[in-house]
Structure formats: C-alpha cells, structure tokens
Amino acid sequence: MAPVLKRVDSRSSDDTLIETVARSLERPLGDTEVSYFLPSRESGVNDMYLHLGFRAPPEIMRRNRVSLVWAILRLKHPLLASRVEMHSYKDIRFVYMTPESVLEALESADASLEYRSQTKDDLIDTYLNGPRTLANERLSYLIISQVEEQEFDFLLCATHFLGDGMALHQFANDFFSLLASGRADEDLESMLTEEWYGRWGGNKHDSVGVSLPASLEERLPPMSPGRFCRAVSRVDYAKSQEKLIGGQSFPRRSGHPRKTVVPTISIDPERTKQILKKCKAQSTSISSAMFAICNIAWARTCNGSLELPTMMYSALNLRPVLTASKALNDSYWYLCIGYFNVVLPSFIPHSGSDAEIEKIFWHRARVAKNQSARAAKSAMLVSRSYEMALERGQRARRFAREDDEKALGIWKAPPPSPPVASNKPPSTALIGLSLLGNLDGTYKHSAFPSVKLHTLTTGSRQRAAGMLLFAYTFVSRLWISLGYDQGGFEPSTVERFWGNVVSAVDSDLLA
Structure with missing residues (x-):
C-alpha cells in the first residue's frame, strides 16, 4: 500500500530551513502474524521477552545514551515502533507513524524505555504474570534494571507477531554493539540524525521504495x-x-x-x-x-x-x-x-x-x-x-x-454434528x-x-x-x-x- 505523505516545512528563528516530514506507512498482517495477534489481544498470550544479565560501567548505561541507541534501532526496524489497528477479522494492519524529526524519534524511544531496580526474577515474574506490558499501541518495550553498582538487567519485550527468537537475539547483539562501541554520545547523536535523514528527511525517498518489512507469506517464493x-x-x-x-x-x-x-x-x-x-x-x-x-x-x-x-x-x-x-x-x-x-x-x-x-x-x-x-x-x-x-x-x-x-453474550453454539466413526489416531x-x-x-x-x-x-x-x-x-x-x-x-x-x-x-x- 502506498504511504500517505505529508510534508511540513518550518523555519527557525535564524531563518534556516528545518525540514520535517510526517508519513504514515501501513500494511496488512499476514496469516502467520494474524495467528499470533488475535490470541494476544486479551492478556498478551505469546508476548516475548529476552532477559540478559550483565556487568557494565555505569557511565555507558545512562538513560540518555541508552535512549539514543534504542532510537537508532527503532528507526532501522520500524515494526518495533508501529501499532496495530484492527478493522475486522480480515483487515488487521501495522501502522507506522514516521517521526517528524530527529527529536521526535528520540522522544518516542524514550517513552518506550523504563528504568527499574528489580531483580532478574522479579522482572521476569512481573512480565509473565502481572498486567500486560505491551498493547496494540505499544508493540515493544525496553526495561533496564540496576540492583548493584555495575550489575544490570536488560529486558526486551516484543509481541510475537513482530518477530521471533532470531530477531530478539540479533537485536540484543546490535544493541550492545552500539552501546559499548566506545562512541561518544555526540557520535550516537550524529548516527541518529543520519539515520533519520537517510530515511525520512530528504527528498529522494518521498514514496518510492518506502515500505514496512514484508510478512512471511510475501517473502516466501511464489506458488x-x-x-x-x-x-x-x-x-x-x-x-x-x-x-x-x-x-x-x-x-x-x-x-x-x-x-x-x-x-x-x-x-x-x-x-x-x-x-x-x-x-x-x-x-x-x-x-x-x-x-x-x-x-x-x-x-x-x-x-x-x-x-x-x-x-x-x-x-x-x-x-x-x-x-x-x-x-x-x-x-x-x-x-x-x-x-x-x-x-x-x-x-x-x-x-x-x-x-x-x-x-x-x-x-x-x-x-x-x-x-x-x-x-x-x-x-x-x-x-x-x-x-x-x-x-x-x-x-x-x-x-x-x-x-x-x-x-x-451473543454466541450461539453450532448444532451438534452427527457422530462419525473414525479410526484416526x-x-x-x-x-x-x-x-x-x-x-x-x-x-x-x-x-x-x-x-x-x-x-x-x-x-x-x-x-x-x-x-x-x-x-x-x-x-x-x-x-x-x-x-x-x-x-x-x-x-x-x-x-x-x-x-x-x-x-x-x-x-x-x-x-
């Protein structure tokens, strides 16, 4: 489906042109995604988590630095920052509102990041047995917990219809590779800016080729x-x-x-x-x-x-x-x-x-x-x-x-089927x-x-x-x-x- 385009131009106080752009991208969920989405609606059945316990210097775990890395990766992987809209049982869609600016991308990431002081077991138990962490409007969430000076816990939460175990682990590797890369915060800010401009801030990608990652059924060789x-x-x-x-x-x-x-x-x-x-x-x-x-x-x-x-x-x-x-x-x-x-x-x-x-x-x-x-x-x-x-x-x-x-209260049981002899094991x-x-x-x-x-x-x-x-x-x-x-x-x-x-x-x- 072609993206909906809306361009907004504004000028700063020094009359320098600041270009921001808002686009809404959407695509239908494939059958495999639907089979995970529909059961998840009530209580988050199959909502995934990945916990990693690790030691790290506290200075690289500052919230503003983690937010930068989280924001960069959410731009690279837009389904993480999408929502789901269900119009009917046959019309369920991912909707991604592309950030209008670099600052909005960072603020959106920070809103899906939480710092806690829970132990590993408490983190996992809360996620598995407490109220649902995720929702149709929040398909991913990142929790960082610290209980000792250099001991941290990383809990990445994502709905299963977004991805699978391979995606969880590859993402965590990319996250720590950026976080502990030795880059200064200013370098991460530049990376975030370049990522946003490369995708949404220039003229060359107005609509051609812009899409959300395709579903499994679209990626399989054609039948x-x-x-x-x-x-x-x-x-x-x-x-x-x-x-x-x-x-x-x-x-x-x-x-x-x-x-x-x-x-x-x-x-x-x-x-x-x-x-x-x-x-x-x-x-x-x-x-x-x-x-x-x-x-x-x-x-x-x-x-x-x-x-x-x-x-x-x-x-x-x-x-x-x-x-x-x-x-x-x-x-x-x-x-x-x-x-x-x-x-x-x-x-x-x-x-x-x-x-x-x-x-x-x-x-x-x-x-x-x-x-x-x-x-x-x-x-x-x-x-x-x-x-x-x-x-x-x-x-x-x-x-x-x-x-x-x-x-x-409107469900009616179907009439009972006549008994059929079956030797099926x-x-x-x-x-x-x-x-x-x-x-x-x-x-x-x-x-x-x-x-x-x-x-x-x-x-x-x-x-x-x-x-x-x-x-x-x-x-x-x-x-x-x-x-x-x-x-x-x-x-x-x-x-x-x-x-x-x-x-x-x-x-x-x-x-």
Missing part, C-alpha cells in the same frame, strides 16, 4: 497459481499432517489462576564441552538430543499407558528459503517461523541396563535429527508453509470471533521445544568488551496450560529452562518430569 498445483499442495499438506501421531500429554487441571514459572539449569563450560563432544561423536546435536531427553524423561514420569508414541513440536526457521528483499526498511524484525514435529516411541524397558538405555537414547536422538532434517529440507517446504499459515490464520479468526461473541503433542542452538554465534562478545553478558533467559507469556522447554548454549554454558503454567497442570507430574530432565542431563548418558 504456482494453477489449480492443479494448489490441489497438490493441499493434498500433500493434509497427508503430512496425518502422519503426526501422538498420544502422550501432561494431566491438566482447571480452576487455578494462570501462573508461569521458569525453572532453569545452567551447565558449567567444561561439562558443556563434554556434552557437545559426545553429541558429535554420536552423529547428532544437542538440539536433537533434547528431544530424546524429553522422551526418556516422560517415559520415566508417566503413570499411564506408553503404547502410543510421544509427539513434540518445535519452530522451524524459514529464513533460508525466503526470496531476497531490498526494500528500504527491510530488517530482521519480522516473524519467520513454521513448525515441525518429532514423533518417538514412548516405551523404554524399565529393567534395561544402563548400556541398553544409552543405546536407545542415542538412537532416538538420531531419529529426531533425521525427522528435523526432513522437515527443513523437504521439497514441499514452501507449499506446506503456505498451507500451514493459511490454516493457522483461518483458525485464529474463527476462535477470535467466537471469543468476542461470547464476551458480548490421536495427534496430541506432549510439549514444545524451542531449540536456539549456539547463541555465542549470534552474540559477538568481542564487539562490546566493556559489557560482560553472563545470564540469558527467554520465553513468552503463556496461555492457560501452556508449556515450552528452551535449550541453548550461551557464554560457553548449556542452559535448559521449562516455562509452564503452574496453575494449568497437575503439579507433581510436571515436577517429576523436570527432575527427570535434569537427571538425564546430569547422568552418564551425555558424558
């Missing part, structure tokens, strides 16, 4: 418009979904308020090195091994039948398959994920020897690796991504309309895994030597009975955390499962 190709895509997607069989789940409970907790373990660098070495020797990775760890942990936790397999899901990074985009405001802040599933047998022999269990464990880790690779390298990946986005968007709109009608997922890999490849620690990052925690506001396990390496340590709604699950089962995950990581399986 053939022919009916036959579309039919093939639908059939392939349906058949791929039919293969997803899972019959294991955590027992849930109702009537308890939602409260997300995030138990976390951190493995020392030497032990982490041993684990990574063992994974490599077994022709797999720590990410694939995490599926096997959850699989074994559940088999040791479950009191019910283990006859049906265990299904787990994870996000699939779709950036490698995107078409190139050279739009002026192109950035890494956009949502670019699909999903894939790993299905493993649930049963393990309880009387098996340690050697037998270890053999089973590594075999299942390799199976998980192969299933993950097949999903990422499938020749049908693009068409399946389109079909999944369409399905998720339609489902989100249907549920959103139903929720809104219930809130208004269940497709219940036990848990989701967010496998972020080696984050030391994203954070260029040498680019900000005066800042010493030492702690990283990430996650999102959960829906009722939501659960997601995170695993990544950071500052040469393996980190594993379990974010879940404490009120939505039978507590002893989750606690036993988490204990079994920790025991598996500590055992000789990974050494």
